[in-house]
Amino acid sequence: MTKPRVVIVGAGFAGYHAAKTLRRLAGGRAEIVLLNSTDYFLYLPLLPEVAAGVVEPTRISVPLTGTLPGVRVVVGEADRVDLANRWVGFTDPEGKRGQLAYDRLVLSVGSVNKLLPIPGVTEYAHGFRGLPEAVYLHDHVVRQIELAEQAQDPAEQQARATFVVVGAGYTGTEVAAHGQLFTDALRAQRPRLTVRPRWMLLDVAPRVLPELDERMSRTADRVLRRRGVDVRMGTSVAEATADGVRLTDGGYVPTCTLAWCVGVRPDPFVAELGLRTEKGRLVVDEYLTVPGFPEVYACGDAAAAPDLARPGQICAMTAQHAQRQGKLAAQNIAASYGHGRRRPYKHHDLGWVVDLGGKDAAANPLKLSLSGLPAKAVTRGYHLLAMPGNRARVSADWVLDAALTRPATQLGLVPANAVPLESSSPEVPARTR
Numbered sequence: 001m002t003k004p005r006v007v008i009v010g011a012g013f014a015g016y017h018a019a020k021t022l023r024r025l026a027g028g029r030a031e032i033v034l035l036n037s038t039d040y041f042l043y044l045p046l047l048p049e050v051a052a053g054v055v056e057p058t059r060i061s062v063p064l065t066g067t068l069p070g071v072r073v074v075v076g077e078a079d080r081v082d083l084a085n086r087w088v089g090f091t092d093p094e095g096k097r098g099q100l101a102y103d104r105l106v107l108s109v110g111s112v113n114k115l116l117p118i119p120g121v122t123e124y125a126h127g128f129r130g131l132p133e134a135v136y137l138h139d140h141v142v143r144q145i146e147l148a149e150q151a152q153d154p155a156e157q158q159a160r161a162t163f164v165v166v167g168a169g170y171t172g173t174e175v176a177a178h179g180q181l182f183t184d185a186l187r188a189q190r191p192r193l194t195v196r197p198r199w200m201l202l203d204v205a206p207r208v209l210p211e212l213d214e215r216m217s218r219t220a221d222r223v224l225r226r227r228g229v230d231v232r233m234g235t236s237v238a239e240a241t242a243d244g245v246r247l248t249d250g251g252y253v254p255t256c257t258l259a260w261c262v263g264v265r266p267d268p269f270v271a272e273l274g275l276r277t278e279k280g281r282l283v284v285d286e287y288l289t290v291p292g293f294p295e296v297y298a299c300g301d302a303a304a305a306p307d308l309a310r311p312g313q314i315c316a317m318t319a320q321h322a323q324r325q326g327k328l329a330a331q332n333i334a335a336s337y338g339h340g341r342r343r344p345y346k347h348h349d350l351g352w353v354v355d356l357g358g359k360d361a362a363a364n365p366l367k368l369s370l371s372g373l374p375a376k377a378v379t380r381g382y383h384l385l386a387m388p389g390n391r392a393r394v395s396a397d398w399v400l401d402a403a404l405t406r407p408a409t410q411l412g413l414v415p416a417n418a419v420p421l422e423s424s425s426p427e428v429p430a431r432t433r
Helices: 013-026 044-051 131-150 154-160 170-188 214-227 319-336 372-386 391-403
Strands: 005-009 031-036 040-042 061-063 072-075 077-082 087-091 097-101 104-107 111-113 162-166 198-203 230-233 237-240 244-247 252-254 257-260 264-266 281-283 293-298 353-355 361-363
Touching (some): 044 353, 104 319, 131 257, 154 162, 214 230, 214 361, 293 319, 372 391
Parallel strands (some): 104 293
Antiparallel strands (some): 087 097, 353 361
């Protein structure tokens, strides 16, 4: 007899761990197919370190076929789901259309850049959601420092050496923290550059890391300001131009760099399914199944999963939730094939970690607030445990970065027109801790 097929759409934290868990629990009972737009799982938390040249891009790109034995990987972009006839349509990288029939379906398509109606942002800002954006930002920063060194006009020098980051959540805070260290290192290698690179971090929130404990926020704010990052809370971009940004407080900042890290929204693919949504996410029950379609599961950023720890609310869009929900969806699917019993999704926060570059970090594992080297050790230990592969390579990059001068060359692999703000990486989950 032909085995039933489980199709998992998306290989972010939710989809990857759903496939890994299901292979272990029900690999002999079902064919597992993982449909994803790339052939790798992207470990999003280390993207700022890629942009700053600490970690090589390939280190955080964990191959699917090499780490998920027994799982059939199909590279393509899902573009349709026929719920009545149980099949998923997709387009492969060369434009060929295909279909995958399913007995069970897991929707874990993740999230995309959150856009705001601010003039000029889509034309002049770049998001930070995937590997191409991180590689592009690295090259762009190096290029601006090189051009600043060559510039004869002091005003042009300062504009090229000014980097504006919008959004003081996890990603924006880490990008600014790592970025200031990176450009200071670049300046040290260029004695003719007379201005110090300047990083600005903007957010309408009253403090950095507004979602986290105030002690972590204070730690991050202190580290940023000590390094010279211009932290401006209660302020954002009112307009972006080719030469700079106009701020909501009326000021104008000449710059050639605007990094957009304001947050994410569910992948628009979710809304196209015609199913009930909440805040753009698929409504599911506590078992992560879609009402009316018990064979369809949703998890991660695509799912509005009820938060049983906070009655009446839905789970936040974080990697912790995505990873755990992916595992639970797999366990409940395995239960539907006779392995174990299905369980509702319940969670307990393990704490948060924020890497601030150098020897600095902020962490609160199990509600214990840490900063400095202890937080750094916890942060890097967490990342190594959470990564499903490439741990030795990432560790080696960390050691080399601590011992050697950081290389500062632009490879030119990703042109600016290849990473417009509208672009997205739907396999990537929203937040990273």
